[in-house]
Amino acid sequence: MRVDIVGSRQKAVAIISLARGESRSEAESYAKQLIEQYRHVKSVLLRASPRTGEYRLREYEVIAGDPDTEVIHIEHGYKLALDPRRVYFSPREAHERQLVAEMVSSGEKVLVMFAGVGPMCIAIAKRRKVDVVVGVEISRVAWEYMVRNIRLNKLPNVRAVLGDVRFVCPFLKGVFDRVLMPLPLEGALYLDLAVDTLKERGVISLYGLSGYSGEELVNKVSEEMEELNVEWGVIGKRRVATYAPRIYKFRVDIEVKLK
Ligand SMILES: C[S@@+](CC[C@H](N)C(=O)[O-])C[C@H]1O[C@@H](n2cnc3c(N)ncnc32)[C@H](O)[C@@H]1O
Known part of the structure; x- marks a missing residue:
């Protein structure tokens, strides 16, 4: 049995x-124990399906505690309001978010495609003095949570755009130093859109699936x-x-220079 905890001490x-x-x-019996032993655990969910669909959601059953599963998750000093039953969120990616934030230099303009409730946007803006971070969702x-999370963390240089990247990105041509594609x-399949949003030079960080070495994803990127x-x-x-x-989730960082 594997247990993830989302939320705070409250x-x-x-x-x-x-x-x-x-x-x-x-x-169910483990869920009961969790509720009894850990006062901050108010609900226990059982994963009931793989992630599916455009919004990358899965089904969960409430097997103990409160059916209201909205929380304020805290990681690395920032807060994320979210309901794991209604949006994509992975607490296990907190370290990856920090690594990505470390790659960003001050003054950059950053685009986060597929931004969810905004964890990458917020991790970056919290850690680096960026010009702007734009999240598209x-x-x-998820977008409403992202808007709320920007306010919760008092980060006015993060902007949340509601929409499909296919329609939003063509309005953002030549703007960014860096694009993240989680x-x-x-x-x-959206690399062409990402390239068009970059300035003359920039970096794209693409997430994808691959075997142990990552070679399949690099080949896909080349194609x-x-x-x-x-x-x-x-x-x-x-x-x-x-x-x-x-099968592993990889990040590949691609430096791009327009000809
Ligand atoms: C794998 S989740 C990642 C969310 C977030 N970046 C994170 O790390 O928690 C992908 C997100 O992309 C959104 N999404 C999927 N297709 C999209 C599209 N065409 N345009 C904008 N967002 C999209 C989904 O709704 C989902 O919230």
Whole structure:
């Protein structure tokens, strides 16, 4: 059984994922223990499906505690309001968010496509004196949380745009020093859009799935980038997490120079 905790010392939600062979009744008795032992854990959710659909959501069952599962999650000194049942969020990616924030230099203009409730935008703006961070998100629920999170963290140089990157990005041509693309299943298909939003030079950090070495993702990047009329090179690669047996989530950093 794997447990993720989302929230704060005031109110947290525990999310249980069953391993093969483990039963729902085992999860239920563990959920009861969690609620009894940890006063801040107010609800326990059981993961009931894989992530699906455009908004990358999964089904959860409330197996103990309060059915209201909205929390204020705290990581690395910033706050994120969210309901794990209504939006994508992974507390396990907190370290990755810090690594990405460290790559940003002061004064940069940064675009976060597929921004969710804004964790990357906020991690960056909290850590670096950026000119602006723009997050684009298609789910109204996630976007509303992003707007709230910008206020919660008092970060006026973060902007939240509600919309599909396919419609929003063409209005942002030539603006950014850096673009982040955290949509591992299909992000690579939007590389052309990302390139168009860059200034003459810039960096794109693309997330995608690959085998252990990351080679498949780098090959996919090559295929897509060769179609575009730019100079480019891979300047970084990181295995971020295990996605499925022998499949990993990678970040590939691509330096781009317009011809
Ligand atoms: C994997 S989640 C990542 C969210 C966030 N970056 C994070 O790390 O928590 C991908 C997000 O992209 C959004 N999304 C999917 N397709 C999109 C599109 N075409 N335009 C804008 N957002 C999109 C989904 O609603 C979802 O919130």
